C-alpha cells in the first residue's frame with residue numbers, strides 16, 4: 001500500500017515552526033517568500049485601510065497657515081503648503097491612501113514659481129479672492145468655491161495681485177503616481193510663464209455647452225480649468241426647485257470634462273453637493289476614500305458604526321476625510337450646506353473596482 005506523502009508531515013509544533021523558519025530564511029536568500037504566511041493580509045474580504053477618519057477645523061489651523069507666511073516666502077518654499085496629513089499614515093504626505101491634500105497660502109504680491117509635473121492637481125478655493133493660477137499660457141482669477149485644475153504636465157504658477165491672503169486646498173494624485181513610479185517634474189526657467197491667451201478663454205471656448213467645431217480630444221483632462229462657484233451654486237439652486245433629494249447625498253453633482261463626458265480630471269473625481277436645511281442623510285459607504293471641504297453652512301457627519309462611531313461637527317472652510325468603506329451619514333439640521341469633495345473614484349471605475357452600498361448593506 002502506498003502511503004500519501006502528507007501523512008508523514010509532522011504536526012504544527014515548535015519543531016515544525018523552526019523547520020519552516022529555516023526554510024523561509026533559505027529561500028529568502030534566493031528572493032523567494034511563502035505566500036501562505038501573508039495571503040490573508042493581502043487578499044482581504046473588505047477594505048481595511050490605514051487611512052483614518054479625520055477632521056481639520058479651519059479656525060484651529062488658520063493661525064498656523066498665516067505663521068508659515070511669516071517664516072518662508074512662496075518663492076523660497078516653491079509651494080508654501082501645510083499638508084493635511086492623515087493621522088493613520090503619519091509622515092507619508094497623504095490624506096487618503098491614494099491622494100494628497102494640503103492648504104496653500106499666497107500673500108498679496110507673492111508668486112509661486114512656474115513648474116510642471118506628471119501629477120494632476122486641483123485647487124479648491126477656501127479663503128480670499130482675486131489671486132490667480134496660470135496654466136499653459138492662460139490666467140484664471142480665483143474666487144471662493146471655485147474648482148481649478150492643473151492638468152498633468154502643464155506649466156503652472158500662482159500669484160496674488162489682490163490685497164488679501166488667499167488660501168486654497170490642493171488635491172493631487174501624488175501617492176498614486178508614486179505607487180506607479182511615474183513622477184516627472186521640471187522647473188520653468190523664469191518665475192512666471194508667458195501668457196498666450198486672454199483670461200477666461202478656456203471657459204468661453206469649452207465651458208458654455210459648446211465646443212470648437214474641430215476640437216480634438218488629445219488629453220484626458222477637461223479643457224475647462226476653472227469651474228466657477230457662481231455657476232455651480234446657481235445650478236444647485238435651480239435644481240432644488242424640482243429635484244427630489246437623494247437619501248444619502250442630497251443633491252450631488254459631479255464635475256465633468258465637456259469634451260469626453262468623463263470626470264473633469266482622469267485620476268481625481270470632484271463633486272459638489274447641497275444638503276438642504278433639515279437633511280438627515282441615510283448611511284452610505286463606497287470604496288473611494290473621500291475628502292470633503294465645507295463651502296457653506298454647518299452640520300455634522302456620523303462616521304462609522306457601533307463603538308467606533310464618531311461625530312464630526314463641521315462648518316464653513318473645514319476639511320474632513322472618510323476612508324474607504326466606512327459608513328457615514330451627513331446631517332444639516334440648522335441651515336443649507338454645500339460640500340465640495342474629491343476622491344480616486346474615476347480610477348477605481350476605470351479599473352472595474354469601484355463599489356458602493358447604501359443603508360449598511
Ligand code: GTQ
Pocket residue numbers: 079081101102104117121156170172
Ligand atoms: O501647486 O504645484 O500642494 O506641485 C503640492 C505639490 C501644490 C503645486 C502642492 C505641488 C503643488
